[in-house]
Amino acid sequence: MGGPDGAAGSETPEGSGDPPKSSGDPPGLPRDYELSGKVMLLGDSGVGKTCFLLQFKDGAFLSGTFIATVGIDFRNKVVAVDGVKVKLQIWDTAGQERFRSVTHAYYRDAQALLLLYDITSKMSFDNIRAWLTEIHEYAQKDVVIMLLGNKADVSSERAVRTEDGASLAREYGVPFMETSAKTGMNVELAFLAIAKELKQRAVQPLDEPHFQIHDYIESQKQKSSCCAFS
Numbered sequence: 253m254g255g256p257d258g259a260a261g262s263e264t265p266e267g268s269g270d271p272p273k274s275s276g277d278p279p280g281l282p283r284d285y286e287l288s289g290k291v292m293l294l295g296d297s298g299v300g301k302t303c304f305l306l307q308f309k310d311g312a313f314l315s316g317t318f319i320a321t322v323g324i325d326f327r328n329k330v331v332a333v334d335g336v337k338v339k340l341q342i343w344d345t346a347g348q349e350r351f352r353s354v355t356h357a358y359y360r361d362a363q364a365l366l367l368l369y370d371i372t373s374k375m376s377f378d379n380i381r382a383w384l385t386e387i388h389e390y391a392q393k394d395v396v397i398m399l400l401g402n403k404a405d406v407s408s409e410r411a412v413r414t415e416d417g418a419s420l421a422r423e424y425g426v427p428f429m430e431t432s433a434k435t436g437m438n439v440e441l442a443f444l445a446i447a448k449e450l451k452q453r454a455v456q457p458l459d460e461p462h463f464q465i466h467d468y469i470e471s472q473k474q475k476s477s478c479c480a481f482s
């Protein structure tokens with residue numbers, strides 16, 4: 253699914269200061285998309301943000317040694333939603349506390365935030381409230397937020413119940429699903445739902461019913477309790 257891939261982040265800023273304003277498109281080439289939006293991946297270090305992005309971008313999973321992200325980086329991917337090509341510029345942030353001042357600067361022009369915790373780490377789930385407080389402080393008021401419980405493939409080490417994720421999401425009025433950057437479960441759906449929401453906000457034809465991101469996710473998501481996982 254999805255259209256042609258764009259360039260990988262070439263403006264990787266690891267210091268502080270203002271984020272770049274460029275679209276990340278190669279100079280001199282025609283645009284291959286009609287809409288674009290910035291999406292940020294947030295959450296504690298080790299929850300799987302980089303793997304989540306790479307699974308979506310390349311359909312691959314990096315297992316083995318964990319290399320923590322330093323600063324911030326981005327990848328572009330164009331997806332087609334209802335015949336409209338939407339370029340997602342996806343920013344992968346470092347979860348480690350010491351990079352927070354760098355990533356804060358990027359919140360304000362993000363249209364969507366994917367907030368991840370690790371279902372095998374209670375601490376990463378408990379920190380979600382602090383992440384949401386931070387989001388409310390630094391992000392735009394109308395930013396699209398989605399809560400994702402990642403690593404749903406490792407059900408034997410589960411430390412956070414699906415109902416607890418769903419209930420926290422309800423409390424904050426944000427859509428929720430469990431995902432796996434390893435198997436790809438719900439990874440594309442998360443980005444597709446964001447792209448659909450961005451398209452809806454940009455186009456908004458009066459004669460079409462409003463796209464509801466909550467309903468869309470509820471109707472499309474795969475459940476981790478399903479037979480696909482042991």
Ligand SMILES: Nc1nc2c(ncn2[C@@H]2O[C@H](COP(=O)(O)OP(=O)(O)OP(=O)(O)O)[C@@H](O)[C@H]2O)c(=O)[nH]1
Nearest residue numbers: 297298299300301302303320321347403432433434
């Ligand atoms: N089983 C399983 N392992 C995962 C999954 N996602 C990530 N991992 C593993 O978790 C570790 C951390 O993944 P990363 O993607 O680097 O984590 P991160 O959130 O980007 O971490 P920071 O860059 O420090 O913020 C790696 O060893 C991955 O292989 C998943 O869905 N399932």
